[in-house]
Every structure is written in structure tokens, then in C-alpha cells.
Amino acid sequence: MKTIIQKNLKYMVLLPLILWQTNVLAQQNIHGKVIDGKTSQALPGVNIVVKGTTNGTATDPNGNYSLSVSASNDTLIYSYIGYQSQTVPIMGRSEINVKLMSRALQGKQLVVIGYGTQQKRDLTGSISTVNSKQFKKNVTPSIGDALQGRVAGVSVQNSGTPGAAPYVKIRGPATFGNNQPLYVVDGVPVGGIQDFDLSDVKSIQVLKDASAAAIYGSRAANGVIIITTKQGQKGKVKVNYNGYYGSQSIVKRYDMLNSTQYQKFDDLILQNAGWSIPPANDPNSSNYVDPNKVNTNWQNAAFVPATIQKHDITISGGTKNSTYALSGSYFDQGGTLKGPGPSFNRYTGRINVDNTFGKFEVKSSAYYANWKKINLTGLHGASPIFDILHAIPIQPIYDPNNVGGYSGTDGQIEPTISLNVIGANNLLQSNTNVDRFLGSITAKYNFMSNLYYKMQYSYDNSFVKGFQFIPDYNLGFFYNNSNAKLDVNEDRYNTQIVQNTLHYKKNIGDNHIGLMVGYTQTVSNHNNLHGHAEGYTQPYFEVLNAGTQNKNTSGYQQKNTLRSFLGRLTYNYKDTYLVNGTLRRDGSSRFSPKHKYGIFPSISLGWRISNESFFNSISFLKKNVNDLKLRASYGKLGNQDIGDYAYTAFINNYAHYEFNGNMAQGDIQVSLANPNIQWETNISRDIGLDIGLLNDKVTLNIDYYNNLAENILVQVPIPPSTGSVSAPTINAASLLNKGLEFSADYKGSKGAFHYDVSGNLSTLHNKVLSLGQGNSAIYGNGTKTVVGGSIGEFYGYVTNGIFQNWDQVYNYATQNQAPNGGRNSVTAQTHTAPGDFKFKDLNGDGKITADGDRTFLGSPIPKFKYGFNANLSYKNWDMSIFFQGVYGNKILNRMRQLVQDEAGYGNYDTYVYNNHWTSQNHSNTVPRPVYGDPNNNGRNSNRWLEDGSYLQLKNLQIGYTIPHKISNKVGINNLRIYVQGQNVFTITKYSGYSPIISHVLTGVSRGGPSGTADGLFSRGVDVGSYPQPRTLSLGLTLGF
């Protein structure tokens, strides 16, 4: 007791002394100058703070500074964007001059490339590193989605459907099949990138040309995206939390008719076809629907706000020989459509542990993801978004008398096909549940400091369960079910990969040599099991056992293997002349024995002009240009993603028939096959410039690429008279993709204001060189692909005004004119009449035909696309703004076709209601309304094409970091709160929900447009793409 008092007494005595002393020392002033370590230029705006305080200043335009400090044993931190920070103890000095080294010149920034790393400044291929701080600001579960607009040459098509996997393309399509790039996570090629969480990502590299990607050979034709996850760092335990919570809503609406308008217009449409008005519209009928009582605005009823939230936590740390990072995340996105779906939620967990034991290094990684998606449920194949517009306002939402409780229409009362989407979305159940485990272990043995051997074994297992239950329901005409049924689908995928590589490095004088050789093999399996049962009665037990009829099961297995030999040589002379060569030989089970192996070489060269003496002899260049590198590459990539067993013709066993009441087994070949199927190849050429200006305050990258995709497997539409249900796949097509890519980054600061502005712009010129046998065209949904054009150009008729009178009808090229010059209201009911469109007789043969009078109307491929990002900070405030957009593409708006075709069956928009042709209103743009549209005014024509250019404020985030002084009091290292908006606004002329079209449809709707949206060949066709919601959220990051 005594001692404690004594000790305290001592402090009590000393305390005033200390305080006094501090006051005295506060007078101390430090001054000095900060210059660039290489050029000795003064650096203005360098931040200087006293370590552990907020006391600080910045250098003036001449690089000079002065600062008052409280203690001569304090430490100063000098930091400047683009430069390595320096920590300098004062040690009693009053003048401290500092040289800062440019980060770019440190030569230590490593970029992860295939099977290794490389110094960024030594890159000779086209590799973009994505700024992970920027893309993480997206409110999205998906890594692919977050790339939109961030990287020149990368295009992302995404849907607003929660959990939908975006379509990512690098430098245009190299195949007609799967165009997605190869994703490599911590060295393991993986599929299903939507299973991975953005918060785990440490860095992303996009390998765009062959010299970068050819090391992945036959899997790299679409480019490669390399993802590295967070590893632990030596030091004490760090805990980081990040979370946000927000609200999403679909903002835009089509201006549709209300009940009164609808009935009036519907009557007109029917009467123009000689039909009587339906009971629902007839005030004298007992089935009359009073528009004052029923007036459903389906869009407002169906689109509802929904929440979105995400929480992730990372715990990391390490000792001298061991580091670890543990992380977990939860993401939940509700659907913006009334009902349980579509929605998505996902849990992930990751453990990364690295251990070093002398010459041994062992990295182990385990990843687990579980997600559940409630699917968007449609009926008869149409997108529910499409059906929302189509539904008629005189149909109420609910009807307690119907099985299921939702209303439907009655064909006897109202001739329409009107789906109650809210009813369908609530009644039909469909979901997907995924369990995924990815484990990998890497052993590295360092024989010498410059020679090591590495082996990685990975096991990737996914269990995908699909569930669909269709209860008894009655949603009226065309939409009912009286036999409840269940479908359960289970897919198990597993992939085992063994990768062995040997790495060697040697410096001989100014010669730096690197060598890597490797061998890998991959075995992938897929097992499918499907169960079906019907005849469920209420109360429903939604398991197969509870079904009473038609129970059956089916299943199949698939397997493929890949064996690869690979090698890379890098050579660098004096940092000035750079060479990189790779070679990969792949063997795949997917080809016939004759064609199993393919060789994929690449070479790239780099020349750092800024190292040359002639360059440095020009003082202007020496002063302003710190780095100038010219690089060029050439190589060949392959694609083996052609499906399993494609080279063999098979016997189908389900061609059964009935004889005398018994099933008669039927076996036959139903499709022709091509035994000579070969690798698809992509010859990639790239020339690029990397420029660093003003000590890398400004960086510029310019690339020109010219890729020739050859031997593209294509199912040339073969004549149906062959009788083959599908066309054999042949290596026949070739495509040219070329374009320019620019990206620029400018960073700096002024006082406490820091900015980092970056932008990118890229062009794609796509040209079809060959489509195989006969080069017959490929038709998509309103598109046609021909040699000489680009993929999926819009194709249709050209409108030429509207017939104003019968003379015009009969003096014009034949469309569907009634024979014998029938010029009366009866012929108008089923034939071309005044008020109908004239379509241009392009071949001048006097009749309008599909063969002769359709033409190309525009391309879905933008002339260029761009992204612009600004990160700004001032003291504790920060803000980021991200715009992205495209220019010069067209969209085929089939949604507008639906609400403007004036042919009956559904609701219409106010534009055609107000502007349609009548004998009084001689419109030249909106034809007459008539049931069945006998002139087919609604056919695919330029009428439905719209400018698809847009500029979107994709992300806006404003954050505030609580001063360390305050947060530290509650033991928090770092505490930041932010608000953000995603898809804040879009500037576009496109009239639909959103110019960002994703292809979501695989089927067709009865009464809707025919044809299917089949991906690549029908991009830019809006058939009810789920609109991206606007999201506002509030977030928090927390670090201990």
C-alpha cells in the first residue's frame, strides 16, 4: 500500500512539470523541403503529419514546409500519392529534408499472372489491374458485375435479377459458345464466379491478350480474369468489418392505359376487325367490368421496394512463420417484384493459412459458399416483366373465388391473354440452392533462392439443387393448373486439378532470365438426378414422396479431362528490352483421338524507350515522362468448351411409340454429328504503350488489338429437310475483333484535398469473316448474322409511312391486300387497309416479302464504351463517383412492340392510344388499331429500334472517417460511415426500363413475339429484361 502511494505521489509531483515542459517544447518548429528522389524536382502538396496525432501540414508549391511539433522525439510521416511514404524520427532536428521515391520506380509492384507474378513495369502483355478499392464500392454480390465500366475492353451485361450471373466479355466474342472469360482464383481455374464474394478479393488482374493468357491455352480464348484473395499479414490480430444496408427500387414506368382508356381502345381494336365488343367492356352485359371499380396499375402493383444488405468480417494476423486470414460474409438481396422472388442470399466463409518451414512453404485454403436464389417465375416462357406490361387494367389482382386466390381473365368475357404476374410469382415456387466447397493446398519447396518447385492440388465441389413446385391454381384463361406437380433437380459437379510448376530465375550482369515449366491435369465430373411427381393435394407436402401420380426419375453423367504441358521464358536486358514467350500443349477428352491435342504459343516484346539515352537527352521528355514502354504481342489461344462427347453420333432411346396399349421401345439417331470436330482458336495481336508522366502522377495505357477467331464451332442452321433435330457442330466460322483501348489515371493533391481520377474507353469492331458451309446466315430474335457484317445485326422491314386511303393501298407494293381491289370495311378486317404501314419494297418486285424486303437496321455493338471514376478526399471526408456508359448501339425494343402493336390481347401504352391513325387523324407513324393486325404492322421493323447509348451514374459514395482520436477511445482503429447510391441515374434516349439489356429469355410466349432470345446472336433485344434497381444504402466499415 505504501509503495503504491509513493509511486503515485511521484507522478503527482512530476505531472505539472511534464505539462509545463510540453508547453515549452510546443514552440519547436521543424522545416524543410521534399523532393523527388530521382529527378530532384520539388514536390508540392506532400502531406506531413506527426505520427499518432492529427497535427500536420503540406508542402507549398516549392516543396517547402514548416510545422510545429510538441516533442523533439516525435516522428513525422511524409506521404504523397504515387510515392512511397516515409517515416522520419525528428531526433531533435529542426530542418528535415526528404526525398520521396515514386512508387512506380520502386519496381516492386507485383502483378499476378498465370502461374507466377511479374513486376508491373516488366509486363509486355496486355494486363489490366483492377483497382479493388474502387470496384468494391459496388453494391453487388458478383465480382463480374463489379467490373462493369472499370476496365477498357471488358464488357459486362447484367440483369437486375437478384443473383443473376452477369455476362462478362473481354475484347469481343471469340466463340459462338460460352463467351465468358476463364476465372482463376488463387491459381485454381473455377466456374460459377457468382459463388465468390467481393469482400474476399485482394486484387483482380484481367489478362486480355494472348501473351498474357496463352499460358492457360485451350481455356483462355475469351481472356482470363485472375483473382487473388486476402492473405494474412504478420503482426497482431486485425479485425475488419464492413456492412451496408439499403433499399432498391425500380423507378421507371411505361405509361400504360387505365381501365377506361383500355376498354375504349380494346373496343376499337375489336370493332375494326368486325368483332363485337366483349362482355367485359359492355355496360349492358352482366359480366361488365366497371372501370371505376377495377383499375389495376400492374406496374405499380408489381414493382415494390426491396432491401439489400451485406455484412462481412475478416480476421487476420500472423507470426514469423505463419499467417492466416479468416473471413465470412452474408449477402441478402430482396426482389423488387411483389412476392417471394426473385431474391438471393448467400453465406460464404474462407480460411487462408500460410506456413513456412525452412525451405518448405505450405498454403492451404478452404472456401465454402451457400446461396439460395428464389427464381423469377414466368409462365409459358415469357419474362414476367413482359407480362406485367401485357396485363389488362380491368383485371383485379385478387379473386378469393379462384383456386390460389388471384384473379384471372375469362376467354368468354374478355378476349385477352393476361397473366397475373403477382399471382404467378406468389403461387409458383422455384428456387436454386447451391453448396460449394473449394479447397486447395499448395506446397512450395525452395531448392535455392532462385529455384523452386510448386505443386497445387485443388478440389472444387458444387451441389446445385433446383426445386420447382407448381400448386393447383387458376389464373384464368390459358393460365391454370389442376394437377399440382413437383420437380427436383440435383446436379453435383466436381473438379480436381493438379498443377506442378518449376520456377527458375537467374541474373547474369544486366541479363535477367526467368523460366517456368509445368504440367497440369484436370478431371471434371457432373452427375445429374431429376425427380418428378404430380397429383399433390392440399395440404401440400412438397416432397417427392407425397406425389400420387406420374412419379419418375431421370439422370445423366458427364466427365471430361484435360492434360496440359506449359512453359514460359522471360528475358529482360537492362530493364529496357523485354521478352516473354509461353507455350502450352493441351490434350482434351472432348475431341476425337485424331484431334485431341492442340498447341498454343505466344510471344511478346517490350521496349522501355524512356531508358534510352536519346530519350533522356531531350530534357523536356526527361523532365515530364518518367516511363515510356512500347510492347507488342502475338499468340494463339484455344477453346475446348464445346460440350462433352460432341464428336460422336448417338442413339436416342426415347423415341418410343405405343402398340396395343403397351409401350414400344424406340431407338434411333435423331441428330447428325461431326466426327472431325477440332479446337477453336483465337489468334491474338496487340500493340500497346504504357506511359508514366510527372513521376507517375499521370499514367496512360493505350492498346490496339486485332484478334482473329478461327475454327469457331458453329451449328450452321441446316435445312430442316435433313431431319436432324439439331445441326451438327462444325469448325467453320471465323470472326475478327479489333479495337482500341485507352485508360488514364491522374492523381494528386492540394493541401488536404486528394484526388485520383481515372477513365477508360474502348472500341470493338466485330466482323464476321465466315459462317461455314454456304455461309448461310444465322438468324436470331429479330437479328441476322452474315459474312461481312457484325454478329447479331438487327434485321427487318423498313416502314415508309402509312396508307392514307384505298388508292394508296392498291397502288403500292402488295403486302396483304385483299384480292379484286376490295375497298371496304369488310376487307379491312382481314387485309391491308388505310391506316396500315407501308413497308419499303426494297427489291422493287412489287410485293413485300420476307426474302426481298428485310434489311439490316443497326448493330447491338456500341461504337465505344467508357467508364470514368473519381475518388476525392478532403480531411476525413471522401467521395467516389463512377460513371459508365456506351455509345452508338441500337436496341430492339420488343417491350414497346408489345404495348404498341395494337393487335388486341393485352394492354397498350398511351402513345398509341393518343396518336393512332383514324380516318380523321392521319397519323403517318402510328397505324390503325385492329384485332389480329392483318397487315402485320407489328412485324420486326425499324419502328422498334432505338438508340441504346447511355451514360449511367453507376455509383456514388460519400464517406466520413471518424477521427482516430475519437474512435481510438472506444478501441477502434478505423471507423468509417458512408452513404451510397447505385444506378443513381441513366441518361439515355431509350424508352424502355433500362438500356442495359441482359438476355434472360429462352422461351417464347404464346401470343407474344415469336422466336427466342438466344444469347450472342440476339443481344440488345429487350424481351423483358429485368430492370436494374436504383439502390440507396448506408454502410459502415470498422477495424480493430
Next chain:
Amino acid sequence: MKILKYSKLLVLVTGLTLISTSCDKNLLNVTNPNQQTAATFWKTSKDAVHATNAVYQTLQSDGAYGRFTDTYEDLRSDGTHAESPWTEFTHAGDFQTLPVSFQDNRVWRAYYIGVFRANQVLEHVPGIKMDSNLKKRLLAETHFLRGIFYFNLLKMYHNIPLVLHTSSDPSKFDVPQTSPDSVWMQIDKDFQAAIPDLPLKYSGDNVGRATKGAAEAYLGKSYLFQKKYQAAATEFKKVIDSGVYGLVANDRDNFDKKGENNKESIFEVQFSSTLGGSGTANGNGIWGTPQPNWGENNLRGNTYAPSGFGWADIEPTHTLENEFLQDSTINGNVDPRLPASLFYYYPGETVYGVPYKQAYPNSYKTAIFWRKYERDTPGGNESDVKNGIDNRLMRYADVLLMYAECLNDMGQTNSAYKYIDMVRSRANLPKLANTKPNMTQSQMMTQIAHTRFLEFCGEEHRYDDILRWGWLKDPQKLKWLQQRDPEFNGYKPGHEYLPIPQSALDANPKLHQNPGY
């Protein structure tokens, strides 16, 4: 230290995995565990039988008798019309089918899928070592089926490519159209090739296969289309004289489940609501690869079913109803074929067990629907799209009436009475021999047409008759048809045939669109 050992163990395990997998020389030789390859097929008699069965399956497909052959044939007649919201039905009724119509495309595809299968059988089965009688019979069945496929293609599209061999060589895919005359020759050849090796009858699990009578009747029908009356009459007479066939007493037995494959049936497409997978009607009518869930049912049932019990896309005309009411039976009753063929209002009428007035309170007096080939089970409906009632493609009644027509066309009008009266008598109608003796050739023709119209309404025959009798090209007849069914107002020269599907034209530059489109 423990961790060290653990890690070394991991390295060891991984190393072993590597070594064990890399030594696998057969790594890249992966065979499909799911399906037999074509190269290992065509070896046994079982293969031959199963392949022939697969040719039959074509008949069930959506483009064939699963739905769309029925709808195209019926809609273009004066006994049927469409008020469907599915415009392609109304377009078919109005003769306005568009080249991009997708069900028209299905019809074209369905029959060429059948031709591909038939050609495989005709190419491969001869080389199989098996019972020679069975082999001959299977080849004959296949010739018969290929004859039907081309017969339907020709009468619907008129200008068609004739494909008689399979080839996986892309340079041989684009087959041009052949003159209709040479297609007729090929059809006759196929039916002729079928006749000698087909049995008169089958028993057990073979009932439903093509018989000699079926091939003779179809050959006769083909001759009739070509106006080769003598040759046609010869074939029909063989069928009549075979002694195998007769009219069933109750006409309704020809359109329900229990009367399938009866003595009046010469050839019918077999359907079942229970066989095959649980899927609806051959995968709901897609022309793709047959799947385990394909059922053997048809979608016709739902498509023609009365409103409220199905889609009612295809409805009978009042012209048909009224024509039935022109005659009465010898007892003064309504022609029994009317209630057998149609749902229409009369006291006591029910629709799927529901009193007619209750089912259609607002329109019971005028609402008429198809009953033929519908299940009409109390409490049921067709919305499960699983109608399994066979479609009788060739009935004995048809042979009798076609024979009568041949006789009349050859000037033997008096001999025709016997056969037309056989059909009328079954309906309990008075014999023409008694009520209208000594008719002229053209009067007899009128009676035959009238009888065929009623007897075969909704059986895909009426439009064939209109076409082969040339009524669309006869202005007076056309006008008469327009009065009977306003859908004929849409007829334009050339539109007696369907347009060649746009997808076929697009894929094969050697094809030309039919004139008039």
C-alpha cells in the same frame, strides 16, 4: 513441430495424388456413359424393331398428329374456324399463314424428322442379320410411313425437297424442291413397296402397326388425289374384299379410347395418356431431341376442347351443325353423328358432365364445340393436355366413300349407291337408293361431298377434299365456301398451300417460296 509433420503429410498426400493421376494413360479417353453411339447400333433384330418404332413416333409429334397437322387440315375447311387469341390459328383459318409461323415450321420439321428416321431404317436394316420375314415387314412398315410423311408434306406444301438418303456431309444438305409429280411417284412407290410384305392383321403387341390394308388404302388415296380413278378403285376394292374390315355399329366408337383399333380402323395414330414420361405430349410439342419425360399423348385434345374445358382454339362452324340438321334418321331423329361429333345445345346435353346451360349460361344456344376425340369425362377437362385418344387416319368408311367416288367419277354412278348407303345406313339415315334413285354423276358427287363433310368432320379430310376437287379455283364454289365460312374470304391464289417455312428457306438457298406468298 506437429504442424510441420502435418504439412509434410499433406505434401506427401498431394504428391501421391499427382503421381497416381498422371500415370493414367487413358486420362483423355472418356466415353459417354449415357448413350449408345450410332456406330455400335444397327446390329440386331432388336435394333431394327426399335428403330422402326422410332419412325412411328413421328406421327405423335406436335407438328404431325399431336396437334398441328390436325389444326392446319381442319382450319382450312368450312367445318371449322378459329377465334383463338393465338393468331397463327386464325391466320391458318384465313389462309394467311405467314412464312415465319412457327407451328407451320413444326409441321415441316416433324415430317422431315420422320423421313430422316425412315431413311436410316431403309439404309441400315437390310444389312442386319436377322429373321428375313421380320426384316421385310419392318422395311415395308417404314416404306408405308415414309409414304405418309411425303403424302402430308406434298398436299400441305406442294413444292418440297425429296430426301431419300441420309448424309452427314454438309455439302449434301441443301436439297432443292422436286416437281410435285415426281413426289407423287415416290409416294406411290413407297406404298407399293409396302404392300407385299405387310400382313393383313396383327395380334398382341403388334396391333397398331401398318397393315396391307392400310398401305392399299393409302395407295388408293394417293391415286385418287392424282385422279387415277381406276387404279384407286382397284386398291380400295382390295381393301373392301379383304374381309378384314367393317363398319362399327356405333359411330362414336371411332373417336373414343375404348373403340381404338376396332374393325373399322385401317390405320390410326396410337396415343396414350399414360405411356412414356410424365411430360405432356412429346415434350409439349418441341421438335427437339426426345427426352425421358416425353409422353405419348396429344395436344389436339386441349386445342379443340370446349371453352372452359380446354383452349377452344379450334371450333366447329354453324354451317357444319346446320348441315347435320338437314337430314333426319329413318326414325325422324337427329343424325346421331351430330351429338357424337359436336357439343351443342339440346335438352339433356352435358359437357364433361356439366349441364350445357350451366357451363355456358350466356351463350348456350349458340356455343358449339368439338366432341370428336375429346374425353368428355364427367368432372374432367382437357387442361392436363394429356389426351390419349388415337387419331383414326384411315377408316373403312373413308375407303367406302372414296370407292364410291371413284366409281362415280368413272361413270358408274349406280354402282356407287351401295357404298355411300353403307355409310349412311350406319347413321340410320334413309338409303339414297330409295330416296334419290337415278342421280346424275354430279348429283351423286354432291351427295358424296355432303356425306364426307359430315362423316369426317374434324378428321382432317375436308380440306383435302376441297383441294383435290378444285373448289378453291372454281369461282362459284369459292363464293359458296365463303358464304359457308367467312374465313374463305382470306383465300388468295397460291394460298391453297402453306408457305414454305422461312427457317427452311433461310437455311437452304436452293428453296423457293411457294407462289402467292
